[in-house]
Amino acid sequence: MQSLDLFSELFDARTEADWCASVFRMGESLGFQQVLYALVPQQGQRLEDAFLRSSYAPEWRQTYDRTGLHHVDPTVAHCVARNTPLFWSPDIFVTPAQKAMYEEACFYGIRAGVTLPIHGPKGELGIVCFVNDANPAGRDRKELLRRLPHLALLRDFCFESSLRFATANPDGETLPSLTPRERECLHWAANGKSSWEIARILICSEAVVNFHMTNARRKLDVTTRREAVVKALRLGLLQL
Amino acid sequence: MQSLDLFSELFDARTEADWCASVFRMGESLGFQQVLYALVPQQGQRLEDAFLRSSYAPEWRQTYDRTGLHHVDPTVAHCVARNTPLFWSPDIFVTPAQKAMYEEACFYGIRAGVTLPIHGPKGELGIVCFVNDANPAGRDRKELLRRLPHLALLRDFCFESSLRFATANPDGETLPSLTPRERECLHWAANGKSSWEIARILICSEAVVNFHMTNARRKLDVTTRREAVVKALRLGLLQL
């Protein structure tokens, strides 16, 4: 990990599968048999809809998703609120539900490791977990600490290189393409401007504003201006 | 940099001056005579108002601020848009204004180094620069690369530990406290429900919904329901 060239393969990866393979291999070369990478491309999007790739056991991933463990998982809560790495240890699993989750994870070889939060420039929220089956309290911990800086850096490059995959199509539905004018109208509407005010701002008639707003509502499949603004925010068509 | 204990002094620092001293010393122990740390606590705040501490020459800092070089500086632009480190090299200073800036910085021993972006969980935007007077193209670069992972990690701990200084009451305004009922109304309004529909959902009269909505608007200091929803989202009073 002496050179940035090592990270270039993340950006060079042609396909998402290649990218995942690179990430997993880098994790393994640092001593972690399992890696999980997840990214919520937009600020308010649900964790369930995250771009998530991992080398975890599929059974565990299914269990995790099915039982909504992201609402229990203390490492997720950590990533939402902080920027620093979080070391896994039995201590961080406090509630009975969390203890149960950790026990079951151990069964899949997800026992020791570190979780790194991701916060992107556009409000992206992410999590990277580097995991192995070592004793979290043993002397492997020292080894883990030695590698932590490299993980922090790897995290940043994973994030940048994942954007083209993660933000490409949030959840399969094609997000509507608003015209620049429609976006402008929505933007000012989100900031509390009335049609009349927006008309002044855009130097056009009020009818034009209502016209664009109607088109935007139709494209977003909503009936009110309020809903249109919220949906546009959710889809990342507007910045908060 | 083998242990997290090395970072604990950042959190233990009693005063801002102690904190700065720790940061600067850590930078120096990694081979960087000069360090700059800046943080804009809130998303939309101006760069001019950032929490900024550095061991740069005061004359250079004054020149920088006076001539508004943050609008010229390519490292700032990088931090706004990306998460990855940026190595200083004459290449990144493209425009005449940027070249002039770099030349003058060199005069103050700000010649080679690396800039790391910071993006916090609440939209905080920051920049850390680790700088020395080496030849940016020389073999010192290899040494710099070797230390990069440690800088990435140090960056994260600097950020977390700086929050109590940097965000101590961003602009004095306390966020309004909405009653549960007001939040409920706002929540359904955000999801496109009309007053009549919300009244059905909450099992109360339409007048009550309008009453709560009026109170919420007043507390949020806005005039339309739309604006109230957006502001509540922005303040984290509502989940998208």
Added chain:
DNA sequence: TGCATACCTGTCAGAACTGATAGGTGCGGG
């Protein structure tokens, strides 16, 4: 040339929201 698209302008009835009014209950703390 025809066609699609973005952009612009207008009107109008009906629905929804705003801001103000003036009341009511129930609860907990001083």
Added chain:
DNA sequence: CCCGCACCTATCAGTTCTGACAGGTATGCA
């Protein structure tokens, strides 16, 4: 016991938005 607070109800004039009309120009592409 009074007071503040959250919560509830109602009315009403005025404003804004919605959804549906029916048009117009300019651009770029087949």
